[in-house]
Amino acid sequence: MADIKVDVRGETCPVPLVETRKALRKASPGDTVEVVGTHPASKKEIPMALKALGLKLEDIQEEEDVWKIRIGV
Amino acid sequence: MIEKNVYLDNAAATRMDERVLEAMTPYFFETYPVATSDFGYSLGIEAREALEYARDEIAHYIGASGEEFIFTSGSTESSNLAVKGVALALGEKKGRHIIVSAIDDFPVIHSAGSRALEKQGFSVTYxxxxxxxxxxxxxxxxxxxxKTILVSIQHANQEIGTIQDIETIGRICSKKGVLFHTDATHTFTRVPLDFKKVKVDLITVSPHTIHGPKGIGGLFIRKETPITKWMDGGFQEFNLRAGLENIPGASGFAKAVELVTPEENERIKVMRDHLIDRVSAEVPDTTLNGHRSKRTPQNANITFHFVEGESITLHLDIRGFSVSTGSACFSRSLEASHVILGVGGDHERAHGSIRFSFGRYNTMEEVDRVVDTIAEVVGELRKISPLAHNKEAQK
Incomplete structure (x- = not known):
């Protein structure tokens, strides 16, 4: 099991989702993907994509305009 | 992640037909030598005969003779040869002016433009x-x-599918004594073209859009057309294109041409119209890009306003649908499409455009599924789109 980090701070749509998808394609079952970003729309768009993929959104946190999304693969 | 992908990007590349592979296979494992003259060995003569058979089949499809068609490595090379080959042949003798359409595909625009001929002193009208x-x-x-030596205007556009009136363009060019090249990559076998009737001197074609192989293409060159070879080496393809002949590819190309039928083109057109009609009726704030009726049967290009096309393609991909935001080149970058900008669209319209392109293996059930899915995806994306929020605020 690995903890994969994706840092997309400063990037705007659709880059955060592109990078998240890239990480998810490489991840194995049991891994965790953690995405850190700043673009507000991506914070909503990534959970929307996870729902379609049937993946578990483990946690969302936001502090001073930086959000963090944890995904269970 | 995805059970079965619904592929709707047939303008970029198509799934090869198994019958095409069958036609190609003997030239990998049995008749594999290079094409040789009658003075060579039998297997090489057989290879040459296969090449000439494929050439004749493709040429005769539009009423040309075998001597008027050469094989290349694909559309890009064909258009490069057409534009640069004519420039080399006539640049010194007649003039250094070329006319292209502003929305042509990059092989034509970049061959004529600042990266190539313009840099060498040619002037180009877009x-x-x-x-x-x-x-x-x-x-x-x-x-x-x-001083004009060549007009190069595509038969149909790669992104929006608009079909140009090449019959009239050919007449205009012929009357003025100017050569006419058209890129028919997206129309060959899908839209009728009669080489005997249309006054076109050079035509770029490729089988990768009609369930044939990649890595092979062709250029029709009407007899007596002045054109100079620009890739040096051997004397293949009537001494116009140096390089070992791709005989499996040529055989596959000919088979792909044979397999396209008017019934298939009509079936594809019905799917295209069904998608356009349903999206127009069911998804608000959309624009059909391109001409409503003068368009290739396989192309539907629609802008979904207030959302980014790249986001739509990603969310459709996640749900098992492959579509693109424009030409294959653009889908690898986030630059605005020169085609959508060329038809008067702004950057927002360009970035929100999606090209759906149909092929042999698509079904009406898939069309209904993609429309249902896109309605859902666009609706969801608009809820989080700053552009959509700005629109609501302006109301």
């Missing part, structure tokens, strides 16, 4: 198109001078 993608024929007439 003809604007109207809001549906059609070239203004009066403007074309007025742009031709006694």
């Amino acid at each position: 003809l604007d198109v109207d809001h549906e993608g059609l070239v203004n024929l009066d403007r074309l007439r007025d742009s031709i001078t006694d």
Whole structure:
């Protein structure tokens, strides 16, 4: 099991989702993907994509305009 | 992640037909030598005969003779040879002026433009198109001078599918004594073209859009057309294209041409119209890009306003649908499409455009599924889109 980090701070749509998808394609079952970003729309768009993929959104946190999304693969 | 992908990007590349592979296979494992003359060994003569058979089949499809068709490595090379080959042949003798349409595909625009011929002193007129993608024929007439050596206007556009009136363009060019090249990558076998009737001197074609192989293409060159070879080496393809012949590819190309039928083209057109009609009726704030009726049967290009096309393609991909935001080149970058900008669209319209392109293996059930899915995806994306929020605020 690995903890994969994706840092997309400063990037705007659709880059955060592109990078998240890239990480998810490489991840194995049991891994965790953690995405850190700043673009507000991506914070909503990534959970929307996870729902379609049937993946578990483990946690969302936001502090001073930086959000963090944890995904269970 | 995805159970079965629904592929709707047939303008970029198609799934090869198994019958095409069957036609190619003997030339990998049995008749694999290079094509040789009658003085060579039998297997090489057989290879040459296969090449000439494929050439004749493709040429005869539009009423040309085998001597008027050469194989290349694909559309890009064909258009490069057409534009640069004519420039080499006539640049010194007649003039250094070329006319292209502003929304042509990159092989033509970049061959003529600042990366190639313009840099060598040629002048290029880029003809604007109207809001549906059609070239203004009066403007074309007025742009031709006694120094013009070539007009290159595509048969149909790679992104929006608009079909140009190449019959009239051919007549204009012929009357003015100027050569005419058309890129028919997206129309060959899908839209009728009669080489005996249309006064076109050079035509770029490729089988990768009709369930044939990649890595092979062709260029029709009408007899007596002045053109100079620019890739040096051997004397293949009537001494116009050096390099070992791709005989499996040529055989696959001919088979792909044989397999396209008018019934298939009609079936594809029905799917295209069904998608356009349903999206127009069910998804608000959309614009059909390109001409409503003068468009290739396989192309539907729609802008979904207030959302980014790249986001739509990603969310459709996640749900098992492959579509693109424009030409294959653009889908690898986030630059605005020169085609959508060319038909008068702004950056928002360009970035929100999605190209759906149909092929042999698509079904009406898939069309219904993609429309249902896109309605859902666009609805969800608009809820989080700053552009959509701005629109609501302006109301």
